[in-house]
Amino acid sequence: MMDVKSVPLSEEKSFKKIVRKTLYRRRAALQSNPALRGLFRVLALFLGGILASCAGLRPVTQQDTPAPPESIAPEIIPGPLERVIKRIKANSVDINKYFLQDDDSNIHVLADLSEDDETFTVRYDVAGAVPIEGGYRLHFTVEQKDVGISREDSLEWFITGDRSGILLAFDDDFRDAWEGIFDLLDRNGARVTFFMQGSLSPFCMKAQERGHEIGYHTKEHLNLTLISREEFYRQTLSDIGTFRDAGVPLRAFAYPFGLSEPWMHEILLDNFAVLRGFGVRYRVYNPETIRQGYIGSISIDNILYENDADFYRTIGLMLRITKFIGGDTIIPMTTHDISGAAGWGISPVRLEYLLQNAAALKLRFYRYGDFF
Numbered sequence: 001m002m003d004v005k006s007v008p009l010s011e012e013k014s015f016k017k018i019v020r021k022t023l024y025r026r027r028a029a030l031q032s033n034p035a036l037r038g039l040f041r042v043l044a045l046f047l048g049g050i051l052a053s054c055a056g057l058r059p060v061t062q063q064d065t066p067a068p069p070e071s072i073a074p075e076i077i078p079g080p081l082e083r084v085i086k087r088i089k090a091n092s093v094d095i096n097k098y099f100l101q102d103d104d105s106n107i108h109v110l111a112d113l114s115e116d117d118e119t120f121t122v123r124y125d126v127a128g129a130v131p132i133e134g135g136y137r138l139h140f141t142v143e144q145k146d147v148g149i150s151r152e153d154s155l156e157w158f159i160t161g162d163r164s165g166i167l168l169a170f171d172d173d174f175r176d177a178w179e180g181i182f183d184l185l186d187r188n189g190a191r192v193t194f195f196m197q198g199s200l201s202p203f204c205m206k207a208q209e210r211g212h213e214i215g216y217h218t219k220e221h222l223n224l225t226l227i228s229r230e231e232f233y234r235q236t237l238s239d240i241g242t243f244r245d246a247g248v249p250l251r252a253f254a255y256p257f258g259l260s261e262p263w264m265h266e267i268l269l270d271n272f273a274v275l276r277g278f279g280v281r282y283r284v285y286n287p288e289t290i291r292q293g294y295i296g297s298i299s300i301d302n303i304l305y306e307n308d309a310d311f312y313r314t315i316g317l318m319l320r321i322t323k324f325i326g327g328d329t330i331i332p333m334t335t336h337d338i339s340g341a342a343g344w345g346i347s348p349v350r351l352e353y354l355l356q357n358a359a360a361l362k363l364r365f366y367r368y369g370d371f372f
């Protein structure tokens, strides 16, 4: 951990430059003012005389006036950087954090800040966060753009309740397996969305009674981009009346395989409040962007993780990032079957990890229809 006032090696050069510049300015001011110059000479001779008489040293002349002591260093550290560090350490809510996923799937959490017309970029080490009582301690690096000065420090982040949350969904038709997790969901205060493929079934009522939501996932799970318009209507709209008449509102629709074309959005948004695609990149939303009508959800199926440790590391990090960005940030996550053996599904132990971590981070569980 690095102290605020310590200066990393990379800064040494520019730091020396600042010291030199300051000294030059002081000397210049002195030399341009004859009155000050005279006063300074008298003072120097007087002090030199005292020193010489005490220690037997030769008198100090203007030529070898001692350099200012090291202690002047703190007062010449640039003010805006200090103030920005203070804001970052306070983790104030006005800092707009965001994340980027690079081509190697590494996720970076950043924020751009400005202070006194200077701009700064902060990089937060959310992955390396260390648990402390009630939260985490995490390192950050802040860089003053243009100047190229950067500092490292850490902050204490305490978990509080806000509107950030998770939009957890299960697709297709694994009604028996899904019924088997109702109690697990309850224990973690989780409400989820089941995107049902096929016809209305008693499962829909049971899920709603337990506080969950039913979304629609077409009649037969065909690739909608490969069928006729007529077939498209049959697959997506012909049966929704039977659900709605039975009190299942079907506010949300998920494309089979996540595949769609823009013209489909238009037709389906006349019939559903929100449409959902599918992908392997993490995306976060907020109520406003969800209400725009289309979101993409990451798949958290077994097949995408090498082992449990890989799942815990990745999902644990994404949940933590969602909470750290905070505010009303919402992350959609989607899986299918509940089984360790299923490629397109989630093992019960992974699901439990996810639910417990989300609850521990005080992330809210949202259903798709909650935003309408």
Ligand SMILES: [Zn+2]
Residues within 6 Å of the ligand: 171, 172, 217, 221, 255, 256, 257
């Ligand atoms: Zn599906």
